[in-house]
Amino acid sequence: MLSLIQAEVVTIHGWLTTQQFTDIVAISQMTPGPIGINSATYVGFTATGSVWGGFVATFAVCLPSFILMLTISKFFLKYQHHPLVESVFKGLRPAVIGLLAAAALLLMNEENFGNPTTDKYQFITSCLLFLVAFVATSRFKANPILMIIICGVIGLAVY
Amino acid sequence: MFYFEAFKIFFKIGAFTIGGGYAMVPLIEDEIVNKKKWIEQDDFLDLLAIAQSAPGILAVNIAIFVGYRLRGVKGSLVTSLGSILPSFLMILAIALFFATYKDNPYVEKVFKGIRPAVVALIAAPVFRMGKKAKLTWKTIWIPVVAALLIWLLGFSPIWIIVAAGVGGYLYGKWMKDDANGSSPNSSSKIGEVSQSDRGV
Numbered sequence: 142m143l144s145l146i147q148a149e150v151v152t153i154h155g156w157l158t159t160q161q162f163t164d165i166v167a168i169s170q171m172t173p174g175p176i177g178i179n180s181a182t183y184v185g186f187t188a189t190g191s192v193w194g195g196f197v198a199t200f201a202v203c204l205p206s207f208i209l210m211l212t213i214s215k216f217f218l219k220y221q222h223h224p225l226v227e228s229v230f231k232g233l234r235p236a237v238i239g240l241l242a243a244a245a246l247l248l249m250n251e252e253n254f255g256n257p258t259t260d261k262y263q264f265i266t267s268c269l270l271f272l273v274a275f276v277a278t279s280r281f282k283a284n285p286i287l288m289i290i291i292c293g294v295i296g297l298a299v300y
Numbered sequence: 301m302f303y304f305e306a307f308k309i310f311f312k313i314g315a316f317t318i319g320g321g322y323a324m325v326p327l328i329e330d331e332i333v334n335k336k337k338w339i340e341q342d343d344f345l346d347l348l349a350i351a352q353s354a355p356g357i358l359a360v361n362i363a364i365f366v367g368y369r370l371r372g373v374k375g376s377l378v379t380s381l382g383s384i385l386p387s388f389l390m391i392l393a394i395a396l397f398f399a400t401y402k403d404n405p406y407v408e409k410v411f412k413g414i415r416p417a418v419v420a421l422i423a424a425p426v427f428r429m430g431k432k433a434k435l436t437w438k439t440i441w442i443p444v445v446a447a448l449l450i451w452l453l454g455f456s457p458i459w460i461i462v463a464a465g466v467g468g469y470l471y472g473k474w475m476k477d478d479a480n481g482s483s484p485n486s487s488s489k490i491g492e493v494s495q496s497d498r499g500v
Contacts, residue, residue, distance in 0.1 A: 142357075168394060168402045171411045173315050174387020177357040182391040192392060199388055203380065206356035210364040211373065213350055218369075225472060232468015234345045235439055236460055238429050239446025240352060244322040245423035246451040253319075253415040267416040274420035278326070279428065285326045285421050286316050289414055296413015297406060 146180050156188040170252075177202055266299055303378045306370065309336070310363060310382030317383070318411075319418045321358025324383070326421040328366065329429075338370055341432050353461050359383060 143166070150156050157165070162180075169179040178199060185198025220226045254271075255263030270292050277283035313327045325348065332338050339347075347369065351361035360380060367379030394401045401407060430443065442464065449455040 164402060168391070170319065170415075171402060171407055172387060172390045172394070173317055174384070174390070175317070175321055175357050175359045178360070178384055178387045179391050182388050183395060186392060186395050195388070195392055195395075199384065202357065203360050203384065206354070206360040206364055207376070207380070209354050209356060210351070210361055211368060211376065213354065214365060214368045214376075217346075217350065224476070225469060228472020228475075229465045229468045230346050230349070232442075232464045232466075232471060233349045233461060234342060234433055235430075235435060235442035236446045236464030237345045237349045237352070238426055238433065238435075239443030240348075240450065240457050240460065241322065241325060241422060241429070242426045242443060242447035243450035243457070245419055245426065246447065248319070248322075248419040248422065253419055255412075263412060267412070270413060271416040271420045274417040275424050278421060278424040285330050286312065288417055288421065289316050289318070292413045292417035293410040294413070296409045296411065300409040300412050 142177055146177070150180070150184050156184050161187065263300070270295065302371065303374065306367070306375065307378045307382040310367075310379045311385060314359075314363075314383030315386040317359055318414060321362065322422050323418050324359050324362055326425050328362065329425050332366065339366065341429060343369065345429070345433070349461055349465075352457055 147162055151159055151162050165180050165183045166176065168183070169176040172179060181198040181202040182195040186192060186195035188194060254267040257264045274288045274292060277288055278285055309331050313324060313331060316327060317324045329341075329344065333341055333344050344366075347362065347365045351358060351365050354361055360383070363380045363383040364376045367376035369375075370379070426443075430440070435443070446460045446464065449460060450457055
């Protein structure tokens with residue numbers, strides 16, 4: 142999605158400079174929300190100078206999801222209990238667990254954990270934070286939101 | 301009352317979904333599946349499969365789908381509004397007042413701490429969900445292979461979903477054909493087959 146956004150926003154329409162685009166990608170990593178929403182709001186506001194612009198862009202980026210999801214939902218709920226549909230989803234469920242595992246594995250990179258050779262302190266701290274959060278949520282059923290806050294505070298304290 | 305509560309919960313979820321759509325999964329699992337018990341884990345996994353397969357922003361797809369599952373179109377409006385609003389407001393605030401947000405050293409430190417935690421939060425449910433889904437030694441190869449294909453070989457998740465869905469369909473058909481019996485002697489086996497092989 143990122144390359145699509147860059148092509149449209151920077152190259153074709155020139156609503157953002159490349160630098161501004163790089164900025165919003167960085168900002169998106171430091172704010173809640175997916176890059177799609179963040180960049181839509183940012184581009185909409187920056188290009189028009191008005192909050193309304195941000196709203197229109199955000200609304201637009203969500204609309205296809207709405208149309209698609211609602212259409213699919215109607216079908217899904219209608220045929221959900223058909224035995225063949227059920228067998229399709231029985232096959233899907235373990236695969237989705239695999240998808241989650243893959244998502245976590247793909248996020249184990251330099252950007253999130255630091256470079257193990259050039260920044261050992263960040264790397265080791267990140268690994269420790271990972272373990273703490275992992276054990277706390279797996280074994281001790283800690284609230285994930287609480288974990289995020291705690292790890293943010295720890296980050297503030299140790300870096 | 302429900303709508304307000306759903307909005308509140310999804311606003312909370314939206315406020316802490318950091319780093320991408322998958323970060324929403326542990327939050328929804330905790331709040332909606334485990335705490336409120338509004339959706340079963342199996343249903344949630346099904347929703348995830350569909351949300352991942354469709355184009356569009358994953359987090360938005362998930363929110364819409366969960367909302368629809370709970371209270372139809374109105375439900376989906378409430379949940380998606382709740383989850384989108386925090387980022388919308390935050391970005392506007394940054395663009396209007398906090399242009400130096402991303403260069404702020406404190407912000408940098410906070411998120412250096414948060415990022416590995418988010419990865420852990422996505423990884424942790426994998427094992428918990430696996431246990432709940434009653435994965436056995438026979439069936440555990442499915443998530444393992446799926447994860448390896450995506451992680452090491454760069455397969456698109458969509459292919460995995462398609463393959464798994466087709467596999468499930470074929471398996472189900474095979475079970476049904478077995479139960480119906482293709483030979484005259486198999487009528488006595490019907491009860492055995494359909495009971496012993498349930499539950500992938």
